[in-house]
Amino acid sequence: MLNNPFAVQTPEDISAENAHDLFVDVFSDFHQVPKPGHTFLHGPRGSGKSMMFRYMLPDCQLIDLKSKINELNYFSLYVPIKKTDLNIIDLQKLENHAEYVLNEHLLVTYFAANIFEDLSKLVDLNNIDSSNFKNVDKFNSKFKQLLTFSGDKDLENFTLGEKIDFAILKDKMNSLHRSARNYINRISFNTILPYEDALCSYLDFLFPLIQNLRDLGFIGETCPIYLLIDDADNLSLTQTKILNTWVSFRTTAHVSIKISTQLNYKTYRTVNGSRIDSPHDYSEVNIATIYTSSKDKFYKRIVDIVEKRLKLYLDLDISAKEFFPSNNEQEKRINIISEEIRSNYSDKGKGASAADDVKRYARPDYIKYLKMKKSGSTYSYSGFLQLVSISSGIIRYFLEPASKMYGEMMSLGTANDIKEIPHTVQHEKIIEYSSEFLTTEFDKVFKNEDHTPETLSTSDKLYNLINALGEMFHEILVSNASERRVFSIAFTSRPSTSLLKVLDLGVSYGYFHESTIGNKKGSGRSKLYILSRLLGPYFKLDTTSFAGYKFIKAEVIEIATIKPKEFGKHMKKEISKLGENEDDHQLKIDL
Amino acid sequence: MIKKHLEYKLPEFDSFLSNSNVDLFICSTSFEERCLTIPQMLPDKIKNVRVLHFNKSYSLSNDNLDKMKNLIPRLSTITIEKNNPYLSFINLLTQLNSIPFENSCKRNVLIDISTVNREHIYLLIHIFLNEINGLKDKFNLSICYNSAKEYSYNSLTNSTKWLSKGVREIRSVLGFSGNFVPTKKLALILLTGFETQRAKKVILNFSPNKLILGHASKEDAIEESFQEYNFSIFKHINEFSNYPMEQFSFSCKSAQSTKDFLNARIKEIELNYNIVIAGLNNKISTLGIALCGLENPNVQICYPTVNQYNVDYYSLPSEDVFLFQF
Numbered sequence: 057m058l059n060n061p062f063a064v065q066t067p068e069d070i071s072a073e074n075a076h077d078l079f080v081d082v083f084s085d086f087h088q089v090p091k092p093g094h095t096f097l098h099g100p101r102g103s104g105k106s107m108m109f110r111y112m113l114p115d116c117q118l119i120d121l122k123s124k125i126n127e128l129n130y131f132s133l134y135v136p137i138k139k140t141d142l143n144i145i146d147l148q149k150l151e152n153h154a155e156y157v158l159n160e161h162l163l164v165t166y167f168a169a170n171i172f173e174d175l176s177k178l179v180d181l182n183n184i185d186s187s188n189f190k191n192v193d194k195f196n197s198k199f200k201q202l203l204t205f206s207g208d209k210d211l212e213n214f215t216l217g218e219k220i221d222f223a224i225l226k227d228k229m230n231s232l233h234r235s236a237r238n239y240i241n242r243i244s245f246n247t248i249l250p251y252e253d254a255l256c257s258y259l260d261f262l263f264p265l266i267q268n269l270r271d272l273g274f275i276g277e278t279c280p281i282y283l284l285i286d287d288a289d290n291l292s293l294t295q296t297k298i299l300n301t302w303v304s305f306r307t308t309a310h311v312s313i314k315i316s317t318q319l320n321y322k323t324y325r326t327v328n329g330s331r332i333d334s335p336h337d338y339s340e341v342n343i344a345t346i347y348t349s350s351k352d353k354f355y356k357r358i359v360d361i362v363e364k365r366l367k368l369y370l371d372l373d374i375s376a377k378e379f380f381p382s383n384n385e386q387e388k389r390i391n392i393i394s395e396e397i398r399s400n401y402s403d404k405g406k407g408a409s410a411a412d413d414v415k416r417y418a419r420p421d422y423i424k425y426l427k428m429k430k431s432g433s434t435y436s437y438s439g440f441l442q443l444v445s446i447s448s449g450i451i452r453y454f455l456e457p458a459s460k461m462y463g464e465m466m467s468l469g470t471a472n473d474i475k476e477i478p479h480t481v482q483h484e485k486i487i488e489y490s491s492e493f494l495t496t497e498f499d500k501v502f503k504n505e506d507h508t509p510e511t512l513s514t515s516d517k518l519y520n521l522i523n524a525l526g527e528m529f530h531e532i533l534v535s536n537a538s539e540r541r542v543f544s545i546a547f548t549s550r551p552s553t554s555l556l557k558v559l560d561l562g563v564s565y566g567y568f569h570e571s572t573i574g575n576k577k578g579s580g581r582s583k584l585y586i587l588s589r590l591l592g593p594y595f596k597l598d599t600t601s602f603a604g605y606k607f608i609k610a611e612v613i614e615i616a617t618i619k620p621k622e623f624g625k626h627m628k629k630e631i632s633k634l635g636e637n638e639d640d641h642q643l644k645i646d647l
Numbered sequence: 648m649i650k651k652h653l654e655y656k657l658p659e660f661d662s663f664l665s666n667s668n669v670d671l672f673i674c675s676t677s678f679e680e681r682c683l684t685i686p687q688m689l690p691d692k693i694k695n696v697r698v699l700h701f702n703k704s705y706s707l708s709n710d711n712l713d714k715m716k717n718l719i720p721r722l723s724t725i726t727i728e729k730n731n732p733y734l735s736f737i738n739l740l741t742q743l744n745s746i747p748f749e750n751s752c753k754r755n756v757l758i759d760i761s762t763v764n765r766e767h768i769y770l771l772i773h774i775f776l777n778e779i780n781g782l783k784d785k786f787n788l789s790i791c792y793n794s795a796k797e798y799s800y801n802s803l804t805n806s807t808k809w810l811s812k813g814v815r816e817i818r819s820v821l822g823f824s825g826n827f828v829p830t831k832k833l834a835l836i837l838l839t840g841f842e843t844q845r846a847k848k849v850i851l852n853f854s855p856n857k858l859i860l861g862h863a864s865k866e867d868a869i870e871e872s873f874q875e876y877n878f879s880i881f882k883h884i885n886e887f888s889n890y891p892m893e894q895f896s897f898s899c900k901s902a903q904s905t906k907d908f909l910n911a912r913i914k915e916i917e918l919n920y921n922i923v924i925a926g927l928n929n930k931i932s933t934l935g936i937a938l939c940g941l942e943n944p945n946v947q948i949c950y951p952t953v954n955q956y957n958v959d960y961y962s963l964p965s966e967d968v969f970l971f972q973f
Contacts, residue, residue: 063889064889066854069856101851138833138853138854139817139852139853139949140817140818140819140824140853140923140947140949141827141829141921143818143819144819144824144825144947145732145733145818145819145820145821145824146819146821146822146824148733148821149733165829166829169828169829169830170829170830172830173829173830226830229829230828230829230830233828233829234826234827234828237824237826237827238826240824241822241824241826241944242779513813513954513955514954515812515813515954515955516813516954516955
């Protein structure tokens with residue numbers, strides 16, 4: 057176990073016991089994932105996709121179910137896709153030369169090698185006696201047959217023993233993969249050479265190979281087999297089309313493909329140009345959407361994660377709220393404001409109930425009071441509830457700052473007796489983290505301001521947009537508007553291609569989450585772009601609210617991306633006019 | 648592979664050029680003024696001059712191309728691509744093969760890599776030093792490099808210095824994609840420079856099982872202040888990284904020394920790891936990485952493209968020229 061209970065570990069590198077101990081069952085939120093059927097699991101980096109896959113692997117399931125290997129509910133095979141494992145630039149050479157065939161061979165051999173690697177580790181680490189496997193001769197003979205049909209020319213020296221040794225099978229697949237890679241490297245700078253090695257496809261090689269594994273008896277006869285493909289955004293466009301083609305095959309009775317992406321999946325087209333669609337071909341889960349639209353679900357998950365870790369690492373039986381206390385002074389003052397709102401409700405009430413007004417105005421009024429007072433006091437973002445809200449539906453965004461807070465406490469020499477993280481440490485670290493979140497992508501952007509709209513890159517425009525919206529949301533928070541806790545925008549007009557590109561980049565970086573909302577005309581739904589709450593501390597927003605949004609003209613937001621100062625000037629003017637009678641959800645800014 | 652490594656001051660290098668027998672000179676345009684330093688010393692006797700120029704380039708680069716054309720009227724342009732290295736390669740190979748030389752004896756080519764972008768340095772090294780391209784036996788290769796006196800030269804403090812912002816894409820380098828074993832773990836060897844964000848992005852994108860993080864060595868730094876700034880960035884990245892990490896220092900003056908270190912480290916870990924190398928320091932260390940890549944075909948070199956460069960104040964040329972003869 058590590059010293060820091062909140063340290064983020066790569067699921068791939070965690071032992072089955074550790075993964076099992078740390079995992080919080082999230083499948084009630086994502087019920088499609090462990091069920092048979094092809095599934096896409098989308099979510100930004102750090103949202104828990106790989107951990108879900110890790111938990112679904114047989115070694116964890118063996119611990120969880122305390123069953124025999126052939127009694128598992130499903131049998132998962134894990135294939136991680138790293139950045140340039142498969143998506144290599146030299147494949148461009150294949151554009152007019154068996155592009156799909158060779159790419160599919162690369163995918164199939166890569167997948168098969170990883171599957172055998174997993175099985176080899178599973179047997180070794182779980183003391184599974186492979187001499188008990190059934191039908192070894194039958195499996196070996198079928199495996200050799202598949203290799204023969206693939207055109208493998210190196211079969212004479214390939215012998216399989218009486219016992220199954222997955223490491224030998226893995227080496228064989230590694231070797232077939234590397235032969236093809238070697239061919240691609242050889243043609244990089246030369247004319248096309250004839251390809252004379254094996255060619256493996258999904259339907260002729262990988263699918264039957266996975267089915268044949270059942271013959272060995274360690275996978276239950278009716279047990280569904282899942283192929284867990286992690287970070288499929290790292291595949292090339294051609295490879296993505298090939299994977300989609302596999303999804304289009306109705307193989308779910310035998311093998312289901314579970315694909316995780318970081319919201320950058322390149323296409324849903326297959327190699328013949330047709331589309332795969334949900335729910336016809338696959339089901340789809342977006343972790344960010346589920347957790348940003350259901351605050352309670354996410355809150356409960358984080359409570360479970362934190363309390364599990366406090367118990368496991370620190371042997372502490374305390375609540376997450378106790379470990380991450382709020383700033384008491386601040387909460388007292390907010391309570392006083394709440395009482396005032398309650399007692400004035402009958403005269404000055406704006407919402408449906410006094411409680412509703414307290415929720416809407418107490419915290420924003422306190423933030424406004426601090427700003428007006430100019431005493432140097434700042435709003436504190438401490439407290440478990442706020443930290444969960446700030447983490448914006450992404451588990452890593454809670455764990456990483458929590459890990460830094462705990463690290464700070466350790467550096468203060470209190471490692472042996474940490475029973476809580478003081479609110480000052482929480483506040484300091486979450487402010488730092490919020491600021492880093494923006495500067496990770498936009499480090500030192502706009503140190504020089506000599507840009508013209510024409511020279512702005514998409515990321516420059518995104519940086520402008522984030523700042524413009526962050527400042528606008530802050531202005532609304534401290535205004536006289538009736539709804540002040542605004543975090544989202546929707547458009548009343550059609551956004552241009554250029555603006556959509558900026559917004560898409562923002563979504564892929566995790567600065568915005570997408571959702572939908574009934575449009576102003578009531579004739580359908582519009583896309584809602586929700587600013588990540590992780591930016592809340594940076595822009596001094598009230599992060600405890602998920603509710604507020606503004607409809608705004610796309611043309612105005614376009615101006616915000618290229619002329620942020622001009623946007624800011626007009627925006628402040630309009631917001632200063634907002635009062636009790638304005639249309640709650642419409643913000644008109646004339647430029 | 649490198650037979651000679653020489654260092655000159657600009658006037659000495661001018662004399663060297665006048666007395667040399669260069670048959671073909673290759674350089675690159677850039678938004679950096681440095682792209683003109685060596686070309687403007689070129690004697691008339693060097694008949695064949697080719698300049699690499701990006702399709703859809705910055706206006707400053709276009710201006711520098713015009714200046715070069717005025718200085719060297721015999722100069723021809725080879726168009727290269729920012730985001731299509733394969734097309735760049737085809738253009739380079741086609742144009743280099745079509746230069747009419749009087750006889751078939753081995754020619755001397757001198758490449759000024761001062762402002763050639765890293766990806767094209769790798770391509771040029773592959774073209775001239777890998778046998779499969781057919782040019783290795785036709786040319787004796789020399790490479791020269793005019794180092795920078797200062798980077799981000801309008802910034803008064805290190806904290807406001809910047810060379811690039813945003814990372815557009817991280818890709819393997821054409822010809823250096825390596826040959827990975829699908830089931831091995833990944834080691835990333837990263838030679839840090841002045842670009843924090845670019846380095847962080849490379850690490851996050853690869854999520855390596857082992858990170859080998861390098862900084863410029865004190866003894867082989869171009870300038871002491873460069874080394875200090877680089878070391879501060881190295882420390883920052885080191886703190887940011889959550890991956891199992893080891894550190895090393897490399898030479899910014901000797902490509903051979905950088906290559907030798909990388910070769911030795913690769914030998915130690917290649918049995919257990921697929922290896923990716925990313926170079927973010929100067930062009931001499933980049934040259935060392937390219938040479939290492941040639942000798943280690945299983946190793947991958949990667950290149951992170953950026954969203955924007957500090958085109959106005961990127962660098963100022965120094966008085967020093969490094970020459971590497973192969």
